[in-house]
Amino acid sequence: MAEAFWAFATVFTQLDLLGLVALGTFAGIYIGAIPGLSVTMAVSILISFTFAWDVYPAISLMIGIYMGGVYGGSRTAILLNIPGAPSAIATALDGYPMAQKGDAGVAIGVTTVMSFFGGLVGILVLAVAAPVIADFALRFQPRDYMLLALLGILLVGSLSGGSLVKGIFAGALGIGIGSVGMDPLTFTERFTFDFPVLRQGVSFIAVMIGLFGVSEALMQLRHLDTPIIKQKIGRIVPSWGTIRKHLPLSLQTSSIGVIIGALPGTGGDIAALLAYDHAKRVTKNPEVPFGQGAMEGLIAPETANNAAVGGAFIPMITLGIPGDAVTAIMIGALFIHGLNPGPMLMIDQPDMFWFIVGALFTANVFMLIFGLTGVRVFTKIVEMPRAVLIPLIMLLSIVGAYAVNNSVTDVYWMLGFGVFGYFMKQYDYPLGPVVLGVILSRLLDDNWRRAIISVRESVPGFMAGVLGSPLSTVLFVSVILIFVSQTPLWGWIKRRVT
Amino acid sequence: MSVKLMGAVIALGLSAGAAFAEYPAKEIQGIIQWGAGGSTDVVMRSVTPHAEKALGGSVVMQNVTGGVGAIALNQVADAEADGYTVLMGAENPLLYKVMGLGDKDYSDFTPITLLARGTPILVAGKDAPFNTYPEMLAYVQANPDTVRFGSTGPGGLPSVVTAMITSTAELPVIFVPYDGDGPALTALQGGAIDVMPAVFGVAIEGIRAGTMKPLALFDVEPMAAAPEIPTIVSTNPEFGAMLPWGPFFGVFVKNGTPDDVVAKLRAAYSEATKAPDFVELMAGRGFTMMDITGDEAQAFLAKWQQTTSWLMQDAGLAKTSPEAFGITRP
């Protein structure tokens, strides 16, 4: 136990490690905030950069960037309605309306504190229950992933705003976009129309930057002459009352974050969206309606995506199985530094586990500090003249889309979706479901096929599998309940019962 | 004012300067065929820093994924043959032609080095009712269409190993597709599939921890890192003719790259593959070091392509017969 404590405390006792975590977290916030600079990208560059270093400093820097980056995505989502990373898509839904009312400072304050809280829950679960959760996560079968994807697709209802029909259209379009290219399971070409460039599919980041970045910038062009909203400079740190009031919700959404983060194959983006939906469902009387600046709509995704960080490390440390894209790269980094991530790592090198927990904890604290300082300067971004801000957003969008795969094709996709998104906004089609569809497309498609192949294409066999497993049954019943409650069927049943 | 003209003047001045400057006069772009965190990525990212030192320049590595690596291959093929764009790839391109995935393969490239070769291994879930390859075969044939085999797309290592098995015996199993051996081995540990052909290095940690069990090593010699795992030829000598076979990693430049540039890159990478920590890393993951180049590498590639293409053809997985590309039956 004493060794575990000292490994945990390594980060605070060694000044250079502490400095690296701080530096990583600080850089991470900016990397996360800029659409097109992603944590995945930054961490893979760091592999070469830290090649000659010892393993502890290298991991410290990566963990800092990871923690800061996941949080940083919320900044641009709140201030500009442009999520810096996929996991901040839900944050924009209520964060941006708050900024429009001049409450950007409050929104950032709540986001920061709640991200810290979510991160803390994630780290705590990692420290206390990693083996249990990892075992649970491993038990998810293809049919469970498929049901989880269906559960995610039902979020369309929450993300649709005005018109559910348009929302379903947008969601289905997203699923279609996600399946463009060479199918990774059978190498069949889908929607490629014999164009070689279409074989690689459509880069999801390019779609996101186009739909949120460029289309928003184009929209803003129409408001060149509207006066810029002055941000209120008041209290940034939320009051204890506010925090206490939302504590139950934060705990629930953090738990969602940890579990979804721990599942290999799902990460913070899906966690944040599911948490947003959950908040919308359980909050009966929000002070401000959802979509117009509800605090709950900000708390849910931000606690969940930071809790997912701790979650993603669970299968990585205990089993050597990545919980998401970033932890996959970190496994590679551990290999390069001569470690063997796998089920034996916890037994052979328990120090590494406790060191990672310690580094995550430290990064979380730095995130809180850096998040709450300098907010006033940050909110000035919104007060920048639009004539400068709009071209800048456009250039950043282009660079960001190009950087994903070093390909001009992605820039064209990004611009195409920017223009398309502009028209969708004009005619009240929600954009959120498109991105949701793209995120979930592979999860749904691949696992549906695996699940149905495993039972030799038999639908009764599939149902027997679902009902034979408690986990699948719970997921299945949730899908049915949420589906029924979102459709007119619910009203009909209610009328019948009463 | 003409910006273009100004740019042209600057360009002229500098490129004249650059012509005298020695290679590398700027960053070299290394295009990695597979995603971050995968085997190819880890190998390339751990060997390249040593090569950079020997080269006295920097190599910027970039993962370009999609199309089973064909996107990356085409990106390098479309760039200038000046040695500033390098392909860091695996074995897959050798099957593009027969699998209908593209019309280019490594014959359009000059190998800098073929770094190392991996060894396939057949693993099963820890609760599977068989412990060896013959037991598995007997169980599968006694219970047709119940055992679930993990697979990846046609042409990947699992499909080649499976083709080897089906060329020697009946294999009535359900194939469940995954998009890489990493996710498939996760599924194996979670019980979603029962058997999976994988690369030794990816499976070894799970085997050591007992979360999966090895059935047979697909090689003629046992592995030094795990001598207790039986080779397939020890129980089924009929596999001997097809082995050794394995995926490999290599660094390539486009044909037509100046000889002195190729020589410089070769020297750098050859030195890098001898770096002790790289050798140790590769040995730990069960990779067999090769470090071959020039004619030797070309011969290796040709033989690999011949064996594997015909295995695919005989398993009915090839879209076009290897004969159409002048690849003769071994």
Added chain:
Amino acid sequence: MQPQNNRRPGELAFALFLAGFSAFLLYTAYGISGFEALSAPGAIPMAATAAMLITAGLVVVQTLRKPAAGLGFWRFVLPPIVVVVMVGLLAFAAVLKPLGFLPVSALFLVLTIKLLSRRGWGYSVAIGLGCLLVIYLTFRVGFSVLMPPGIVPEGEMLAWFRGLLGGGR
């Protein structure tokens, strides 16, 4: 987002376009593997495009029910300034590879800032180039994103500059 009572200019055309596009995609999805198997690669794409076609059809019906739109597509939906910027963006992408990142971005930033701010050239050039420098340093130097160099041999310039600073390795 309040559902609008009046049809907006171009709304019906957009809805019809989406419906037609969905029908085309459904046909393409059918071509992937037909009704071969539940696990076929075309199964989910067909389900998704079918959902697109049905909902797009419903949207067309809903749109038709609204009172007809007035004129003013170019005024309310697609004002000239938006068209100009869209064209600028497409031009950016088109010449990015041949001309290179630095000159194209410089032109784009300076021209759009000039156009949108309606202020002097000095202001536009100063702000535009300043921002470009920050972006270039972040992406190119910080993150080694190799943007197309085009006519400016910035790679060599950077290597030369680094050589000056570090005196080689």
